[in-house]
Amino acid sequence: KNEVEQSPQNLTAQEGEFITINCSYSVGISALHWLQQHPGGGIVSLFMLSSGKKKHGRLIATINIQEKHSSLHITASHPRDSAVYICAVRKGAQKLVFGQGTRLTINP
């Protein structure tokens, strides 16, 4: 079993829908990251969380340390949100451990 599990693996939705991507992890962590990767490669860091909730524009990320779970929400989704969303956790100063990613497609 991977240390970081994401669900769903693939998600297709219509423009305007509310999107939720989940991440569960099985190890103690110092921080959790949500990353976005568009086709063609570049990775953008969306959030780094160690507790609570963060919001940036239409994106909201939450983390529950006790339950070892995080969610990424996208409100009023748009086709340009189509990308792979990756959850990654860090244990202390050690390397990031990545989930397998969630491929999101938003249809117009």
Place this chain on the structure above:
Amino acid sequence: DTEVTQTPKHLVMGMTNKKSLKCEQHMGHRAMYWYKQKAKKPPELMFVYSYEKLSINESVPSRFSPECPNSSLLNLHLHALQPEDSALYLCASSRSMFDEQFFGPGTRLTVL
């Protein structure tokens, strides 16, 4: 300047060639990373430099040789690569190893 740049964007090389990938950042970050990413897989860490010293080497074959000449620059020297080394190579940097990582756009490498 809040970005990580990587050159070249694309690289095609033969198995006997020697080439280098370059990564640069001017954010004053003291940790820099090389990742390898195969299609539809998450990135895999290769190397971490912290304060220009190699901090983590994830048992990467010696045909990959990292170099950190100064705090802004990270190179990855490639020699005698195999076709299975074809991948997207991503560089990242962070203020320290505890902080958020900023990724470059990657170099797409094809080994013939």
